[in-house]
Structures are given as C-alpha cells and as structure tokens.
Amino acid sequence: MKYPSDSPKSICILRLSAIGDVCNCVAAVQAMQRKWPEAKITWIIGKVEAMLLKDLPGVEFVIFDKSAGRQGYKDLKTALNGQKFDVLLQMQVALRASLASLCIKAKFKVGFDKVRAKEGHWLFVNRRIAKQHQAHVLDGFMAFAEVIGVTDTAPTWHMPLPREDDEWAKARFKSDKRTLVISPAASKAERNWHVEGYASIADHAAQKGWNVILCGGPTELEKTLGEAIISHCKSTPKNMIGETSLKQLLGMVKHADIVLAPDTGPA
Secondary structure, eight states, rough: OOTTTTTOEEEEEEEEOOOOHHHHHHHHHHHHHOOOTSSSEEEEEHHHHHHHTTTOOTTTEEEEGGGGGGGHHHHHHHHHHHOOOEEEEEOOHHHHHHHTTTTTTEEEEEEOOOOOTTTTTTGSSEOOOOOSSOOOOHHHHHHHHTTTTOOOOOOOOOOOOOOHHHHHTTTTTTTTSSSEEEOOOSSSSSSSSSSSHHHHHHHHHHHHHHHEEEOOOOSHHHHHHHHHHHHHOOOOOOOTTTSSHHHHHHHHHHSSSSOOOOOOOOO
C-alpha cells in the first residue's frame, strides 16, 4: 500500500491491555471494519483481555503472554509465522508492547504523537497519529483509524455475548425491580471513588426500591473495596465481586438499568 492513500489489505493492532482500554479499542477496530470490510485484521492482545473479546467478528486474535518473559516474545514470533502486514497500529506505549512490535513485520508502523510517545515508544514506529490535546483514550484510538483513511469515527460497540453467559447474568436480576450495578474499582486505586460515596448511592437506590449489585474482578484491591462498601451501607447490596467471568460481567452490564463505575472496563 502507498501510505496512507491505498486501502490496506492487512492491518495489525497491537494493544495488549487493560480491559477498559481494549473495550475502547473495539470501537476503533469496528470503525476500520466499516471502512475496509475486506481487510484482514489481526489483533495482538493479552491473555486475560482475549477472554473477553475472543468472539469479536472478523478479527484474528494472537495472544501475547506478558508473564512468560522472553518466551512470550518467541511464542509471538512463532504464532505470526512470518506474516507481513500493510500497517501496524501500535496503540500501546509500554516498553513491553514496543518490544513485541519487533516481532511484527509491517511496512508502516504507526504510533502515538511525540507528547504521548513515552518509554521510547517513538523509536519503534515510523509514522505518528496527529497531536491531540487532553484526548480521551477513545479519541486516541480513533486517531489511529483516521491515519488509515477512516472518516466515520462515531463509536459503536458490538461485543458478542454467548447465550449461556447472557442467561446467567439475567438470572441474577429481579424482574420486578430496576437494578443498579456498581463496579467500584479500576486497576489503579487513585481512579476510584471513595467508599462513603459508593455506599450512599447504594443506600439511596435501595430506598427507592432498586436492586443493587456490586461487581468486579477477583483482585484483592477489588474485594477489599467491595467489602468496605458493604460495611458502610445501611442497606444490603448483593456483593458479586470476584464471582463472574468477564463474559458474565458483560452480561451484568447489559441488563443493568444503571451502571456506576470509575474509569474502568464496565464504564
């Protein structure tokens, strides 16, 4: 392809983590699919994140196991088997992602603008997205789509949910009540709201006759925060933190009337 005027035949996405970021990345990928429906899209992704997105239509996922050390890079190179892409969209500035890009053959390697190209990211790319001022992470990802000619950047998310996970989630809701799902924890504690705030919202919803459910992952941070919220509540929210798979959590978000969360995946 003559960058960026010709339509790309093969696009490689490099975004390994985290859950919230890869969910935002889905909107950019699906914008590319609308523009270039015949293009083959390969996404290099983390192992946990792949569990959530594995059913995404029209995308081939190649898992990079960041916990495997050097072997992870060797496995990635083997999995790609010498493929060469028209363009690599390197949507992560972390050094491990940049090192993973060395295993990916592409004529054009697009990275973030100079301001955001931390950890030596700029050394691993030969094109950059346009500079953005205080952009949301979604806007940053859409800028990569724009680089390869996408003009319709209105975000949409079509994330397949298996029937069994959908039905499992639906069964946790009360048909005679509206439901507030609170997913209180982000991966970084500084993004989280305070315990008293979450508890007061849960109590207010319960007083209004709502069903209140706490959801989240199995990490100690999330469990501890959930227990603290429950202890501050006058009502009795159902605590399901650590009890759902990622697909089941997606189902919970789907069926909720309102979802309350910080800057994290369910948001």
